[in-house]
Amino acid sequence: MSSTATKNAERDRRGSAGHIPRKRFGQHFLGDPFWVRRIVEAIAPRSGERLVEIGPGLGALTEPLLASVERLHVVEIDRDIVAHLENTYPRERLIVHAGDALAFDFRGIGTDLRLVGNLPYNISTPLLFHVAAQAGHVRDAHFMLQKEVVDRMVAAPGGSDYGRLSVMLQYRFAMEKLFDVPPGAFRPPPKVDSSVVRMIPHGRLPHPALDERLLGELVTRAFTQRRKTLRNALSTYLTAAELEALDIDSGARPETLGVAAWVRAADRVAARGATLPSSG
Numbered sequence: 012m013s014s015t016a017t018k019n020a021e022r023d024r025r026g027s028a029g030h031i032p033r034k035r036f037g038q039h040f041l042g043d044p045f046w047v048r049r050i051v052e053a054i055a056p057r058s059g060e061r062l063v064e065i066g067p068g069l070g071a072l073t074e075p076l077l078a079s080v081e082r083l084h085v086v087e088i089d090r091d092i093v094a095h096l097e098n099t100y101p102r103e104r105l106i107v108h109a110g111d112a113l114a115f116d117f118r119g120i121g122t123d124l125r126l127v128g129n130l131p132y133n134i135s136t137p138l139l140f141h142v143a144a145q146a147g148h149v150r151d152a153h154f155m156l157q158k159e160v161v162d163r164m165v166a167a168p169g170g171s172d173y174g175r176l177s178v179m180l181q182y183r184f185a186m187e188k189l190f191d192v193p194p195g196a197f198r199p200p201p202k203v204d205s206s207v208v209r210m211i212p213h214g215r216l217p218h219p220a221l222d223e224r225l226l227g228e229l230v231t232r233a234f235t236q237r238r239k240t241l242r243n244a245l246s247t248y249l250t251a252a253e254l255e256a257l258d259i260d261s262g263a264r265p266e267t268l269g270v271a272a273w274v275r276a277a278d279r280v281a282a283r284g285a286t287l288p289s290s291g
Contacts (some may be wrong), residue, residue, distance in 0.1 A: 041071040043196035065128030126152040146212040161206035184210040218274040226277035233265040
């Protein structure tokens, strides 16, 4: 490789702020102006709104978001990036919360939050569940994630993409996959395609469960045995006759049930005061 090519590769790896992306944080920095503009247009930020950016990185989205709102909150775990952000933007306009988004209490910022972010792929699923637990304080969320994760989030019952993530997020949110983003839009380029998804919490849950914790446990147990029929996967909790009485085909597999059917099954278990056995 020529010295020029080597320098260019190092520049791409470091990014505009001279920061080397850290693998342990799953850092892939968005840099293509076309995709930045398209994402911001999808978010459509307005003056007076309470925006929170998760994982701002080197500020590709931060800058255009700040151009539309008076104040922007960001949550960032990388101390070097925290310092870069605090040295780049006025602190009265960019409020930097240094720490792990997985442990961050978004409710402390307020209500009617609009969440945005290029989420680290290595923690995307637990982070989505962390956000879901605080959905009552959220107006909407626009996240960029690994394409296969978004496909699972929005999947309809019946396909291989449909699983625990689909059920538990669709229970809480209306979701829409907006568009795909190619690897070349990032530095360094990831080995997978990405997608942007819009998540809007249901104002009123379409199918409220008697016990949401039990619903989550039942769904998790079933999908760890997704190749089994429901009569076998759920035999510890519900009989085949009980499933049929709930208008659930006991010979079907877990991925065939929509959210409403999962809630019916969980409510049947909850109604008799049963608890699921410990997985330990």
